[in-house]
Amino acid sequence: MTLEEKISHLKAISMEQARAEGNAIIDSHRESLEKVFEDHKAEAVRQAETRIKAETTNAKLKLNQAMAKSQLELKRENGKVQQELKDKLFEEVRALVDDYMKTxxxxxxxxxxxxxxxxxxxxxxxxxxxxxxxxxxxxxxxxxxxxxxxxxxxxxxxxxxxxxxxxxxxxxxxxxxxxxxxxxxxxxxxxxxxx
Incomplete structure (x- = not known):
């Protein structure tokens, strides 16, 4: 083998070895980045789920407060109407008593x-x-x-x-x-x- 062939052969082996090492480094880095990405994605999903739960709980609380306020307002209004009706009824009863007292x-x-x-x-x-x-x-x-x-x-x-x-x-x-x-x-x- 001539010197040129040896250099060419050495060059080819060195390039092949360098490519193999480069590919191994790239693959290792890619796996590392994919792991970081998967961890980040899982954390983002966990945070989103936590936020959704918190917002859902908050929305339910606000809904319950609004319902309680509405029910209280309805009870007040109902009580007011009942009091007005009761007063009117007893005014009519008083008129009937006045009529009875003439008999x-x-x-x-x-x-x-x-x-x-x-x-x-x-x-x-x-x-x-x-x-x-x-x-x-x-x-x-x-x-x-x-x-x-x-x-x-x-x-x-x-x-x-x-x-x-x-x-x-x-x-x-x-x-x-x-x-x-x-x-x-x-x-x-x-x-x-x-x-």
Whole structure:
């Protein structure tokens, strides 16, 4: 082999070896970069999933807050409407009571209440009060019941009240007390069970 052939052969082997080493370095670097890329991609996916979960939780929280606020506003509005209806209903009831107080049935009711109070007193001193609006009935009621009646200074709408001082007893058949009690107890019950 000539010197030129040896140089050429050495050159070819050196180039082949250099290419092999270069390719190995490139392959190693490529694998390293692919590993870094895969790690980075996995981290980015993890961060995105965490952000999505956080945003989803935040959105649900905001939705729940908005729903709670809306429900509270609906309850307030419902309560306001119910109060208006209740007041209107009791205005109508009061008008019906006023109409009732003009009837003979009301006079009979007063007589019955007065007699029951006298019976309950059982001979003890009893003060029987009628409403100021019934003052025009006083003489007639006294004749009918044989009881001494007092016209109250307080307007209790209608009905009667009796006091047995020796026993600390108040018999309250006044319409004011009965209407107030009914007003306090009255609630609207809807089909959904909300009182």
């Amino acid at each position: 003979d049935a009301y006079r009979e009711f007063l007589i019955k209440c007065i007699r029951q109070a006298e019976h309950f007193a059982g001979g003890a001193a009893v003060t029987i009060y009628i409403n100021p609006s019934d003052e025009h009935r006083k003489d007639e009621l006294e004749r009918e019941t044989g009881s001494q009646l007092t016209v109250s200074r307080e307007d209790f709408i209608g009905g009667m009240r009796a006091v047995i001082r020796t026993r600390n007893v108040l018999i309250d058949n006044s319409f004011k007390t009965q209407l107030d009690n009914e007003y306090d107890r009255f609630i609207f019950s809807g089909g959904d069970g909300i009182g």
